[in-house]
Amino acid sequence: MIRKTIFAGFGGQGVLMMGYIYAHAVMNEGYHVTYLPSYGVEVRGGTANCTVAVSDEEIASPIASEPDYLVVMNKPSLYTYQNRLAPQGSIFLNSSIIDTKPTRKDVNIHDVPVGEMAGRLGNPRVQNIVMMGSFIKKTGLITPESFLKGLKQILGEKKKSAMEINRKAFAAGYNLEI
Amino acid sequence: MQGNRVIGEAAIRAGCRFYAGYPITPQNELTEYMADNMRRAKNGTFIQAESEIAAINMVLGAAAAGARAMTSSSSPGISLKQEGISSLAADELPAVIVNIMRGGPGLGNILPSQGDYFQATRGGGHGDYRTIVLAPASVQELADLTMDAFDLADRYRNPVLILADGMMGQMSEPVEFSEPAPRQYPESYVLNGRGKGKSRFIRGLILDAIRMEEHNWKLYRKYQVITQKEVRFETFWTDDAEILIVAYGTAARIAKGAIKRSREMGIPVGLIRPITLWPFPMEVIRSFAERVDNFLVFEMNTGQMVEDVQLALGGIGKVQFYGRPGGVIPTPAELAKVIAHHARKK
Structure with a gap:
């Protein structure tokens, strides 16, 4: 089994953080995992992406030429990556700001209005965690508890207070019917 | 990390x-x-x-x-x-x-x-x-x-x-x-x-x-x-291999993925991965040449380590090269195609 996911969006949307927490969580469950960020001249407002590969055996390449899952937080990322997605793969789409439909017809599309949902929670910064709630539910590879444990490890002791809002954001995404 | x-x-x-x-x-x-x-x-x-x-x-x-x-x-x-x-x-x-x-x-x-x-x-x-x-x-x-x-x-x-x-x-x-x-x-x-000892100097x-x-x-x-x-190396699936890939670092990882795919297609291919590039595992590669005469060197450049492999083999066996320079990272699938092509040519 190998599952590759590309997370992509604007710099500042927490795209790398999504992948890094996910990688951490699957590591805790004993999988082989690689996390590879884009490391070019990205700046806030520019584009950012990362690839997470999860497998029950050694991972040859951390690059996804044909990812199983695509998490897109902005429109340019949808255009860039949708054609790479494996047939029957899944796109998780930030429907709050992506106003077009994917052209691919052979894949599953999950619209997640992360902007509105994070807005209702009173903190636009947790949009990425809302998205991860839906992602973890639909992909089913790890439990929500594992993800939250990974999140806690990444946030660390210093940001304990941030945990509560992130937990709510994750639950909102997890419980969303998509 | x-x-x-x-x-x-x-x-x-x-x-x-x-x-x-x-x-x-x-x-x-x-x-x-x-x-x-x-x-x-x-x-x-x-x-x-x-x-x-x-x-x-x-x-x-x-x-x-x-x-x-x-x-x-x-x-x-x-x-x-x-x-x-x-x-x-x-x-x-x-x-x-x-x-x-x-x-x-x-x-x-x-x-x-x-x-x-x-x-x-x-x-x-x-x-x-x-x-x-x-x-x-x-x-x-x-x-x-x-x-x-x-x-x-x-x-x-x-x-x-x-x-x-x-x-x-x-x-x-x-x-x-x-x-x-x-x-x-x-x-x-x-x-x-x-102190009270002999003078020390570095020159x-x-x-x-x-x-x-x-x-x-x-x-x-x-x-x-x-x-x-101090020579260090790893071998992967070499026991019954008829084609041997020589690759190091990132290229060796990709090679392992390609080898798994090739094996599924019935191509007997293995890997020698030098861990020390100097000293280079000359003897190891030479000893494989007693059994295998088909080597494929794979690097993310236009062909550098391939010269050491040729040196190790001293003219015995066939050495082919596949490389992608410039920051391109080939996929295991791409390399598997190269291996298949290489196996047919043999």
Whole structure:
């Protein structure tokens, strides 16, 4: 089994953080995992992406030429990556700001209005965690508890207070019917 | 944990107490990690130098004064350090130099590449010398080989180069740090004041021809010992292989993926992965040639290590090459196609 996911969006949307927490969580469950960020001249407002590969055996390449899952937080990322997605793969789409439909017809599309949902929670910064709630539910590879444990490890002791809002954001995404 | 940071953590755990560097992508997180973490090491020193050249010469000074010292850079920066590396070899000083390779020549780009094989394994700087070159293929191996690099540098009083690429540096994987062995480095090599003992000196400038020749032969004998004792490699699925891939670092990882695919199609292919690029596993490759006559060298360049494989085989067997330079990372599927093509041609 190998599952590759590309997370992509604007710099500042927490795209790398999504992948890094996910990688951490699957590591805790004993999988082989690689996390590879884009490391070019990205700046806030520019584009950012990362690839997470999860497998029950050694991972040859951390690059996804044909990812199983695509998490897109902005429109340019949808255009860039949708054609790479494996047939029957899944796109998780930030429907709050992506106003077009994917052209691919052979894949599953999950619209997640992360902007509105994070807005209702009173903190636009947790949009990425809302998205991860839906992602973890639909992909089913790890439990929500594992993800939250990974999140806690990444946030660390210093940001304990941030945990509560992130937990709510994750639950909102997890419980969303998509 | 990210590869670059893992190198930093492994170095500190191994007792590295002096780091000097100058920023360059894709190894910046290593410099950053040292800036953040060297302070928690007792007597640790971090210096962001004014240039790569300054950094390597600071490392030379720290090594002479008895510190476990390290510097890091990426391809163009490593070129700048060559004079210092040559001096470390001449002065017989231990130091660890990390090269997180990027596309070249010139400033090239910042993507993963294996273009610096020749520079790394042929000494790189001027003069008749060698550096031990370690080529990790996973984040775990970055940790293990970084610790080993300090021990090897001390044991042979010679610079050790860790040769990885942007993918190794940027990628995160799970890692466990082993317990480092206590340092064994004789006080008599350290320039910290002779006290009442014999004068100590370190010298790379030897104007007398006969004495310089003696020094060259002394270094040569040391390199012979390293060649005999320190070769490291991994074999993968070689037992019944009729085609052998030779690849290192990132390319070797991709090769493993390609081999799995090829095996599913019934192609008997295996891998020899040199872990030390110098000393190169010449004997190992030669011994495989008694059974296998079909070699495919795969590198992320236009063909560098392939010359060592040819040298090892000395004209026996067929050596083919497949390479992608410039920061392109081929997929296991792509390499599997090359293997299939290669198998048919046979």
